[in-house]
Amino acid sequence: MRAQATEPRPPARPGPMVDRPTVLVALEGVSVELDERLILDRVDLAVHAGEIVTVIGPNGAGKTTLVKVALSLLAPTRGRVTVRPGLRVGYSPQQLAIDRAMPIDVRGFLGLGGPRGPAELGAVLEEVGLAGVERRPMRALSGGELRRVLLARALLRRPELLALDEPLSGVDVAGQLELYELIATVRRRRGCAVLLVSHDLHLVMAATDRVVCLDRHVCCSGTPEAVARDAAFLHLFGDRLARVVALYQHHHACRHDPPPGRDP
């Protein structure tokens, strides 16, 4: 678990306790049952303007379901979802499987979210570090490039809330660090809130304000540091976590340039 907060935090970001920032999305006592199986059990979660909330949990913990409920893609079986009226959401789904028979390039894909001029497309692609790929077919993109294009499409909506479901899937470790860096930069520059879901327990973005540890119910939540120490978290991921952290440290030792947000 990489949980320290060494990256300078944006001064403009409203502290959750200080000036009672706007709640963008709030889930209260949300339960979801599918096929008589309990996917989510009385989950409370609020995302405030400008904050980064990272939801972690093992496979089958209901993370994707949680995002879908928060985005009103799925109605909860019980509980209440409140979305601030008129909220602009940018969404990057967990998977994007474009059929072989669908001919579409990056420009066309980005244009599906709404009519955009070439200058706007060029600017957003540059922002996600993919300048000049407008004419590239979507199916020719690598895993990391695809994640960046999905992020670009979400950003084109000028979102107040960015919902990213497993934004690192299909990306190698070096690419994962770069993507986290990118997401942190985007938040700093645009001031949007980020709801990020990850099954990756050992790599939580340093810029995260709040970690929510999910295993159908909310095991624990708090600052990254607090969650890492929490007994419930250790119970849930205990041994595996120790192994994975060791692996991660090993990898880190091999790198010449330390990943951002990490003590030298």
Add this chain to the structure above:
Amino acid sequence: MIEGFLLRALLAGVGIALLAGPLGAFVVWRRLAIFGEALAHSALLGVVLAYLLELDPTLGLVLFAVLLATALWALEEQQLLPTDTILSTLSHGALAAGLVILSLVDWLRIDLLAYLFGDILAVSRLDLWILAALLGLVALTLAKYWRGLVSLTIEPDLARVEGVPVRRLRLLLDLLIAAAIAVGMKLVGLVLVVSLLVVPAAAARPWSRTPHGMAWRAAALGALAATGGLLASVLLDLPSGPAIVLVAVLVFAASTLAHQLRTAHRRGGSARPGLADPHLRR
């Protein structure tokens, strides 16, 4: 000399091709070929019912297909069974019911072969009017909702978050496909009708870089196949439905082959089947 029935047949053929091209692209993208087959196979029941109710058979077909597509759409919303199982059960049930009623009601004289394999020379004026109305409806729908339709085809959740009314648009698209199948049956029969949707879109794929490029190429190639097939059927005295489908498949073969050759040529002469489109490689 162009006789009236031949002109009507030609108009119907080209009209249906223009309809089936863009809709067929969606059938291919969304892998709905089996949905089309199911609708087509159950359509015989629609024809029989239309005769019993003394409706125009084409109108009966369209109504029945639209009804069935709505039922399928509703079933898919809450399913325990896989879609193809539901489709197969419904469509063969309807086909069997159609055949049983046909044999029971002995005053009913329906040219079964015409519905199985099509009878383009029996295209009536009313058929053409129905086709024209449908063409207008499809053109309007596609012009107005093109972006949303492509978006929901690629990733429905993303489309919904971006404000596309996914469920309603999907139903609309399913209904238009159902109606296109119903009028297409007049041309080539219920056995072959789905090929009108699938084959031109497949032929258009290798040459297309955008969704709308594929849609209009499919319409153009379909119109070519319909015209060529009708001419062949008149000149060589072939059954019109199978002739049209055969020409469409030949167009598909030529398109695929030409694209493979061009790709191989660009690579410096080494033909590598499987990797024909450089953009499709991961």
